[in-house]
Amino acid sequence: MDNWKTSARAFWAAFAPPTFWLVAFFIIPLSLIWLYSFSSKTGIIDTTLDWNLNQYARALEPLYLGIFWKSIWMAAATTFISLVVAFPVAIAIVFAKPNVRMWLLLLIILPFWTNLLIRTYALIAVLRTNGFINNGLEWLVVHADWLLSFVGLGDNTLIGPFSPLHLLYNNTAVVFGLVYVHLPFMVLPLYAALDRLDRSYLEASLDLGAGHFRTFFSVVVPLALPGIASGVIITFIPAMGSYLTPDLLGGTDSQMIANVIGNQFKGANNWPFGAALSFLLMYATFFALAIRAFLMRKDGRGTK
Structure with missing residues (x-):
């Protein structure tokens, strides 16, 4: 492979676009936020760069x-x-x-x-009070109580009502x-x-x-x-x-x-x-x- 110095145009053609993207959309915005950290808020939306900590x-x-x-x-x-x-x-x-x-x-x-927001809302559907976990536990409690009653070990009140988990x-x-x-x-x-x-x-x-x-x-x-x-x-x-x-x-x-x-x-x-x-x-x-x-x-x- 040729040294990059002997094919400088090809090197810069490949190197310049990602460098421009990194500088324009990452380093410069991040530098502006860094400058804000040394500024003071002087109004509702106004700030002043006075280099304070x-x-x-x-x-x-x-x-x-x-x-x-x-x-x-x-x-x-x-x-x-x-x-x-x-x-x-x-x-x-x-x-x-x-x-x-x-x-x-x-x-x-x-x-x-899958989008993170969709996955998080799916998790909410699992964990909420009327979600899959609580509904599944309620089903188990109800049927366990019924089974104990069926075999003569309870009277449908042994386990008691199910309280949803928070x-x-x-x-x-x-x-x-x-x-x-x-x-x-x-x-x-x-x-x-x-x-x-x-x-x-x-x-x-x-x-x-x-x-x-x-x-x-x-x-x-x-x-x-x-x-x-x-x-x-x-x-x-x-x-x-x-x-x-x-x-x-x-x-x-x-x-x-x-x-x-x-x-x-x-x-x-x-x-x-x-x-x-x-x-x-x-x-x-x-x-x-x-x-x-x-x-x-x-x-x-x-x-x-």
Whole structure:
């Protein structure tokens, strides 16, 4: 292949359009929002760029720090649950027959073909008071009571009336929704890491007397660490910045930091404060990525 210096026109023809797109529609708008974070609101819609840190100081008040911490622990809970659920799923896909593996991967990717809003409303239909879960539990209670009465062990009042479970508009619903949305982001990196696993290590571990659990924690998990790290990062970061899921599934005390940012830009019309909150979230994202890069380098990966 010719060096790019000898075919500069072809290089710039391929390089210029994506660079222009990145600068015009990402870097410049993001830079404007960054400038807003150092501005002051002087009217209902007016702002002045006076290079102050007042918006960042306000963002560090206990109220907003509490929302930040809530977002962090909800994203951490989402990531942990996704990891626990995704690991056996990824292992099952890896050890499945090749023709079955293709269909299993398709089932994992299939949710991406549906709009997130539609999937969230479908989840609401499952979790609401008159939803599928409560209706199913009510059916079980009614028929269990009838069955006990039929065999002479009850009088249709043994179990009692069914009280619907409150599954929506709380923190649990938000975490469940976040796991529902982000689970594929954990499965795919784990599958990619486990698919490259040398199965002779597993056979050697079992032949040397280690049980399945010890083999899993002593062999499989360490060899899958790159996939675990990638899955944790690409699950935790989007979960912490989620807006739609807590907005539709959460209650008044279930707002995450993205909801507060959205309210500042739309409801309160306070762009400087919304920009400061946005960039604090971005700084936290960069910090998480830096920690991952440091750990990977310390572990000897990514140095070549």
